[in-house]
Amino acid sequence: MAREADDTKDEDEGKDDVEDDAGSDDEDEAHDGPDDEGASGDEPAEPPPAPERAASRPRRRPPAAAAPKGGGTSTRNIVIFIGLVGGLAAAFAIVGQMGSGGGGAPSARYVAGKTYDIALTLTVDDLRELGCAMPADVGDLHCAFESQANKPSPKGQKPLEDATLLQPYTTVDQAGQILGAGLWAQPALKEKLDKEKGATQSPRFSVDCKFEVKGMSQDTFIRWHQRDGWLPGSGWPVGQLSDCKVSPTK
Numbered sequence: 158m159a160r161e162a163d164d165t166k167d168e169d170e171g172k173d174d175v176e177d178d179a180g181s182d183d184e185d186e187a188h189d190g191p192d193d194e195g196a197s198g199d200e201p202a203e204p205p206p207a208p209e210r211a212a213s214r215p216r217r218r219p220p221a222a223a224a225p226k227g228g229g230t231s232t233r234n235i236v237i238f239i240g241l242v243g244g245l246a247a248a249f250a251i252v253g254q255m256g257s258g259g260g261g262a263p264s265a266r267y268v269a270g271k272t273y274d275i276a277l278t279l280t281v282d283d284l285r286e287l288g289c290a291m292p293a294d295v296g297d298l299h300c301a302f303e304s305q306a307n308k309p310s311p312k313g314q315k316p317l318e319d320a321t322l323l324q325p326y327t328t329v330d331q332a333g334q335i336l337g338a339g340l341w342a343q344p345a346l347k348e349k350l351d352k353e354k355g356a357t358q359s360p361r362f363s364v365d366c367k368f369e370v371k372g373m374s375q376d377t378f379i380r381w382h383q384r385d386g387w388l389p390g391s392g393w394p395v396g397q398l399s400d401c402k403v404s405p406t407k
Contacts, residue, residue, distance in 0.1 A: 266332070267370045267394035275368040276329040276404070277340075280359045281350055284316060284341055287324040290378045290387060295395040296371040297321050298338045305378050305387045316341045320397075325379040325390060329363050336374055336395045340366070343401040366401040370394050 290302035300323050301314040313319040320339040327334050340346060353359060372395050379390035
């Protein structure tokens with residue numbers, strides 16, 4: 158009986174040892190589980206794919222594109238276009254004035270006190286159409302009006318009778334415009350007027366004259382037709398016309 162009791166005791170102790178070992182193993186596994194998870198959270202088991210690593214890096218900004226060398230071309234073309242339009246407008250204005258006895262800007266080549274050979278372009282209608290307004294006289298020369306308000310000059314308004322009455326004229330070479338007096342008092346011009354009296358058309362012609370410059374116009378306005386408004390005419394050479402001859406018709 159004592160031996161059986163000892164065997165029974167040994168079996169119970171063996172079971173306890175097995176259970177203790179099993180429990181110890183379970184505790185170790187339970188302990189190892191969280192550590193493995195923590196380790197896997199701190200350091201990934203495998204490196205992330207290459208595209209993900211590249212995406213995590215800050216991207217380098219590409220260099221700014223250099224401005225094309227021809228960047229100013231469009232601006233230059235616009236400036237050229239505006240210049241062409243302005244030039245055409247000025248050309249049309251000059252052509253329009255030429256048809257009415259007008260022309261380009263006055264020339265700076267004239268000097269007071271000197272006499273020049275000059276050629277003027279005219280029609281017989283210019284006798285009554287051309288006019289100027291100027292408050293003061295230049296020497297003994299005057300305009301038909303004293304102001305833009307059409308205030309007449311007390312010295313007269315009839316170019317056929319008054320050799321000191323100024324009118325605007327244009328040179329044949331378009332070198333400039335002048336204010337000249339005495340043109341229609343010239344014998345050659347009177348003969349021209351007599352020949353074309355009553356004519357239905359007045360073709361343009363030219364005359365060659367001597368032009369004695371007396372000074373420059375100030376606060377002056379001109380017009381090419383009586384029905385037109387006044388235009389600026391300051392800074393023009395003012396002088397006496399003489400020895401005029403009608404040029405042969407070409």
